[in-house]
Amino acid sequence: MDLKSNHTAPVLTDPAPISKSRLGVHSSSLLPYSPTGAAFSPNLFLNIPRKKTGVLDDVRSTSWLDAMKSSSPPHKKITKDLNNDLSSDTDAAYRTWLLKYPSALASFEKITNFAKGKRLALFLDYDGTLSPIVDNPDCAFMSNSMRAVVKKVAQCFPTAIISGRSRDKVYEFVGLTELYYAGSHGMDIVGPVRQSVSDAHPNCIRSSDKQGKEVNLFQPASEFLPMINEVFSSLVEATKDIEGATVENNKFCVSVHYRNVAEKSWKSVADRVQAIIEKFPRLRLTHGRKVLEVRPVIDWDKGKAVTFLLESLGLSNCDDVLPIYVGDDRTDEDAFKVLRERKCGYGILVSNTPKESSAYYSLRDPSEVMEFLKSLVMWKKSSAL
């Protein structure tokens, strides 16, 4: 199996909204943005029944507070003895969970046996996968060693990062040109040019990346940009007196962080976000790791982004392609589901606590992700001998 390394990454910067984010997360942009040219397709509208609250099922099913409390389990130290056996009761629960979601490291041989003769494509989430979860989202830096490994793996296999962050921001953190980037939970993709993909998605814009290479820019929610900017400003205003609350503009979605808010004020955060969202029936609310996410009501997510990128890369044939998606968050489940439903590819959940997932395998934390990526590089090199 030899993948031609013609997948040098297109990296674009495009007009990020000028904002008053208290996180200062925006960077400016070079790519001309055309809201009219990149028209929103009504086919992508998501028919989500909304309660008066505008809250989605994942939040609605339980109380706001319960949902917020369970959104990022407390850090837990997993104790290991020299034989890698887990010892405490909690660790026993984790070990039981591993029977259902085996470690991708322990199962490496099985994975690579299945990958033999197939072209491998890698999809990586950023926060909690390539960088550890930290209190300040502006400081979620990737280590140099992780960067070096991601660079190597991208030289071996087509590799994309699919993040909830704005595409500019995640590129700023990763800084590698060897990759493809999809920001805003897949609503902002730069991929290789492929006519069949442009034909299927009329709102693909042909553009060029920083290296002058021709690329496809796909922003299915471009119509929502003014609305997102408006809701962002409203959220900043509405939460400004809640100590520790921060609002991050991720271009086609907005994150309201409550990781640094005292638990007694979480309800205030929820109430205020909810009050704003009620005024925007075309936006929906989901939650991630100590974060409430406001996003357009369109039928587009990280799973759709994976399918889009596979098609763009000419890798949509399940028989000879093995996509692997590594992620830690609720939004990554959409991608795991797509791979499961296609019966092609593996989702790998990054988690140090047991949780239900559509992934096949697991890794405990970003350091295990790094080991896994290193192993893939070594496997690729040894199989090329």
Ligand SMILES: O=P(O)(O)OC[C@H]1O[C@H](O[C@H]2O[C@H](CO)[C@@H](O)[C@H](O)[C@H]2O)[C@H](O)[C@@H](O)[C@@H]1O
């Ligand atoms: O899809 P991802 O790349 O995983 O992005 C999801 C969200 O990640 C960031 O927030 C999370 O990580 C922060 C830094 O470790 C942490 O402080 C925060 O509590 C987490 O929710 C990012 O800031 C969000 O905008 C992304 O949507």
